Every structure is written in structure tokens, then in C-alpha cells.
Amino acid sequence: METLLDLARTLASDQFGEQGLAEVRNIEQEFVEVVTFAPADEIVAVLHTVIDENWIGLPVWARNLAYRIACLQRPDDVALLREAATDLRNFGPDWNDIASAMKERAESLEKNQD
Helix, strand or coil: CCCHHHHHHHHHCCCHHHCCHHHHHHHHHHHHHHHHCCCHHHHHHHHHHHHHHCCCCCCHHHHHHHHHHHHHHCCCCHHHHHHHHHHHHHCCCCCHHHHHHHHHHHHHHHHHHC
């Protein structure tokens, strides 16, 4: 089994689309399995690395899933909620309502921390 970073880099690579359908499905399935059980710190680190390397490379579904799982693990992390909301807005407008709700939650948490 490959690491989450390896799988994310594969999904983000230019050569990914050149692979056969069966291989693509294998990589996608392995990514889903690995990200599902990865700790939030690892997920966020991988997202930062892959997005820095190729901002548009990682498929939107993979980004959304990764951010969602990280946010579920750290629901009170203001910075993560804002980051995930910004990422959703970058690929909206379908998710703008969700992004707005996440931003509002982050603002509410921040006010309660003061």
C-alpha cells in the first residue's frame, strides 16, 4: 500500500490520466481507503504539499474528501475550517453555501475562544 502523499501525487500528476481505466480506479480506491483512516495532521500536510506542487492537479473530489475528513477529526480547528472553506470556494459555486457555513462556524468558534 502506498502512502497518502504518494497517492495524492499520483492523482495530481499529468500522467495519471494516461493510465488505463482499471489502474485509475485502483489508485482512486486506494486513495479513498488511505485518506479515510489517516490522521488529520497527515491529511493537512499532504494537502499543503500536493497543492504547493501543483495547485490545480489534485482532483476536486479528492481535495473535498480530504478536507472533509480532516475537518471531521478537528471540528473546532478555526484555521482548518477557514482553509477548507476557501478551497471549496475556489471550486464552487456548488459548494458556496457549505463554504459560508464553515466560515461562519470558524468565526463563531473564534469569538467563543476570546
